[in-house]
């Protein structure tokens with residue numbers, strides 16, 4: 001039996017980032033069921049940083065994460081974590097009022113956000129159909145995230161601080177005794193007074209194992225695939241382009257266009273796979289708005305974005321089960337909020353208040369607390 005201060009369960013971006021911050025002051029072990037960290041949702045994202053995406057708490061966590069993502073500590077990563085991309089969310093004439101309203105909301109947190117007309121949208125993304133696209137919201141400072149670099153950077157920090165990362169270590173039992181938790185895995189048993197539940201789509205499964213009430217997490221499948229860009233156009237500087245209805249997006253990615261129907265199909269926690277019908281729906285929706293011939297579908301995949309009912313992450317100690325700490329419900333924002341979520345989780349798990357920078361951005365302990373489900 002190996003003894004630690006904190007056992008973190010789940011080697012996705014949530015577990016890795018929290019383990020990194022906790023390892024600065026605590027003896028930490030990170031347990032991952034699969035053969036390598038990031039196998040599930042964290043290996044399948046669209047890698048966007050958008051400060052206008054999600055509800056007010058998510059936006060606060062994203063804005064509060066920018067400084068770390070833009071300037072991580074020396075030696076954290078070999079390449080910049082963020083690179084310029086921009087975001088454009090278009091609509092038809094019927095959506096212009098909605099576009100104006102959302103642009104006004106966006107500008108309150110991110111001053112560079114603005115509403116643009118159809119002609120400007122087409123200057124940025126020339127394949128947008130003039131008879132369809134009447135305007136859009138432009139977020140010029142939306143960024144691409146090097147998700148692999150970010151995950152590996154956090155894992156490197158854990159190891160550099162003397163923490164352990166153990167793979168092929170599925171947690172199969174969690175028992176609480178007088179001295180704290182005993183955590184059983186095929187890779188050995190681990191003891192600690194605190195367990196952090198960063199099990200992604202399996203967070204409610206892990207909670208039940210610990211005797212805690214589930215928070216009603218729903219894993220939702222999202223599909224993504226690659227297509228060739230239109231011939232003769234330089235797509236490199238195109239922003240990620242979607243609609244205000246959130247029914248598709250496409251985004252330049254290593255010379256191809258990464259596309260998604262923005263599906264949210266409820267699923268059991270599993271190794272999610274793409275369905276042909278969702279790819280066909282995405283192509284259909286994209287072609288109704290943009291002139292994008294699709295001759296062949298390249299790589300395709302799907303991942304689970306896990307949400308609770310209010311779409312706000314769940315961060316904090318379980319109100320009933322001692323030493324069981326939640327870090328779940330990252331939804332579609334797990335990468336862009338990771339630094340903020342990790343510092344929040346580390347503060348709350350070690351009995352400190354929310355980081356002041358995040359509190360100033362409107363993030364509250366109550367909004368994140370798992371106690372909101374017990375009420």
Ligand SMILES: Cc1cc2nc3c(=O)[nH]c(=O)nc-3n(C[C@H](O)[C@H](O)[C@H](O)COP(=O)(O)OP(=O)(O)OC[C@H]3O[C@@H](n4cnc5c(N)ncnc54)[C@H](O)[C@@H]3O)c2cc1C
Pocket residue numbers: 009010011012013014015031032033034037038039040041042043044045046047048049169170171172198199200201202206222223224260302303304305328330331332333334335336337
């Ligand atoms: C198509 C798609 C596009 C996305 N685009 C973006 C984007 O542009 N920007 C953004 O910020 N986010 C995006 N996301 C969301 C983001 O990827 C997730 O929010 C994030 O990866 C969730 O991280 P996680 O660590 O909570 O979960 P995961 O990465 O799933 O990690 C959880 C880990 O826990 C492990 N685990 C579970 N149970 C156990 C157990 N009993 N014992 C040991 N280990 C266990 C699992 O094996 C898994 O590796 C996207 C997601 C998808 C699918």
